[in-house]
Amino acid sequence: MPADSPARATARETIALLTGAAGFTEHRPPSHPLPPDGPLGWAGYDAARERAGTRTGEEESVVYGTGVVGDRACVLLAFEFGFLGGSLGRLTGDRLAAAYELALTRRLPLLALVATGGSRMQEGMVALTQLQRVAAASTRLRAAGLPQIAVVRDPTTGGGWATVGAGADVVLALPGAQVGFAGSRVRPADADPHAYSAEGQFAAGQVDAVVPPGELARALTHWLRALGPHGALPAAPLPRARSAARLPETGREAVAAARDPRRPRAEAYLADYFGVRLPLHGDRCGGADPGLLCGFGLRADGLPVAYVAQCGTPTRPAGYRAAARTIRLADRLGVPVLTLVDTPGAANDAEAERAGAGAAIADAFAAVAEARVPVTTLVIGEGGSGGALALAAPDNTHVTADSYFSVIAPELAAAILKRPPSETGATADQLRLRPQDLLELGFARSIVS
Incomplete structure (x- = not known):
């Protein structure tokens, strides 16, 4: 996908595309600094993080907070792919867990704007276990009757797809986005690339709709209105008959x-x-x-x-x-x-x-x-x-x-x-x-x- 494609917009550009003039209030979790070069002491990791921060202006690969999409308040979290490929490390896990907790505390729907290559190898198993944190946080939100919507951008692969993305109640995808558990460097050489695309995942019943960026805010507004949260709702009214058929004699x-x-x-x-x-x-x-x-x-x-x-x-x-x-x-x-x-x-x-x-x-x-x-x-x-x-x-x-x-x-x-x-x-x-x-x-x- 071309670098100037809307699917490769930054985290904040994607949030702004949806919230517009209504704005976005960023939140940050309590600070728990990593040890030098991370939990594994991976040589050069601190320098890589610093370069990523300079390049993107971000402190981590996820930005989260509250905002309004259309006329609906929600918690938004957005991955910044430019920060170490949007990968999940311990500090990313802190932010994801805090975003889910914010939605739970305020009883708001969670809207995840995903673009990630998966777990961060420089943090090893510490990074991988963040997927368990996300799954647990998602389960708590689900038990509370609060909706989760994911918009998968380019690319969405690995554990990020298998938790924040595919684990949502509704999954929308941007056209042409790479979407799949296996990233481009780890899948079989002869694998059909269509299977790892937004359109391929839609054909396989894994994505609910492929939505162009220009239509995304409107679609999400409708989804947020439909999914709630709601108070007590009446039963669905009966539809009108669409024909003037008479009752059959036999x-x-x-x-x-x-x-x-x-x-x-x-x-x-x-x-x-x-x-x-x-x-x-x-x-x-x-x-x-x-x-x-x-x-x-x-x-x-x-x-x-x-x-x-x-x-x-x-x-x-x-x-x-x-x-x-x-x-x-x-x-x-x-x-x-x-x-x-x-x-x-x-x-x-x-x-x-x-x-x-x-x-x-x-x-x-x-x-x-x-x-x-x-x-x-x-x-x-x-x-x-x-x-x-x-x-x-x-x-x-x-x-x-x-x-x-x-x-x-x-x-x-x-x-x-x-x-x-x-x-x-x-x-x-x-x-x-x-x-x-x-x-x-x-x-x-x-x-x-």
Whole structure:
């Protein structure tokens, strides 16, 4: 990446890009000087630190303090890559721990602007163990229900990526940034460079969005509004029905209506429901499912709602893991959840089995069951067996007139019962899968029309 790229801006330039005229108040931890040439007595280390300070004007590789992004107060920490490659030493650990503690004490979200090559080798194991300090501080912030957002700049590698970066609730990346655990000098010579880029990490489900510098302040303002911290929030309102479909007379009609390609899908419902949408991308295990949309959104009245929406395709294991991740994050932050159910069922191909379909579905069931925040579900199309039920809220599921829900697709039920295809319609009737059947059976609370 060129040296004049915005991704290579200094720590203070990056902070100023976000806080603007609102300003930034720097904090410093109590002074605990290092011994001469550091804890290992590494010859020339003091001189290297002095040169880095002269070159950057900084005392260490991290700057932190309080500021306002948009209209939201937060704690910001920014790595200065020009100071020994943004590496983490003991004094860096002091500053990182103090930044997390500041966010905890003031109950503010933490915004980390990361650019680091990892642990500082001149401090050996003393440097490496700073990662444990960061992990512990992050855990305390998480337990307190406070959000953590990371913006990964160029480069973000090593332990800094594996703690401050990838450990955040939301990870945004600057275009073209080098992002990965292995830095350029330690990865295999024949490694695909795309895998170590912001765009490659997004494709692998490790980054939520790649955001140009000019759009970063606006995106972060929305994210800070959505994630809080908040007081008590009401349940997510039910979306409006997006079609004028009438109730079906038969089970066959219900299935046909739900499978009609002209029926409104999740994208139409979400566009109508939210003024601002902030996608969460990927399962953090190397996968992403384009048929399942997750994230947080802001309604016209400012109410934040987390959403999980199936798009009418078989949901893959990565989709269920991303859904569970979203629901658990919303639960920890006290944000209500809306799920839109629309799938013929879970993906059942060999690749899905190898990717852990059963475990992923089980985890989605658990995330919904564990949630303390209200979860609201609207079935907008096909409710295909357990792959759909995993994302449905017990006792708070609603259905549209052009939807159905069934323990099994009627065609498969007829085949299992060794009935001819001509009896599929009768089988659909027996399954009682129509919206009005679901209401009568007590599964659905209402029919949204």
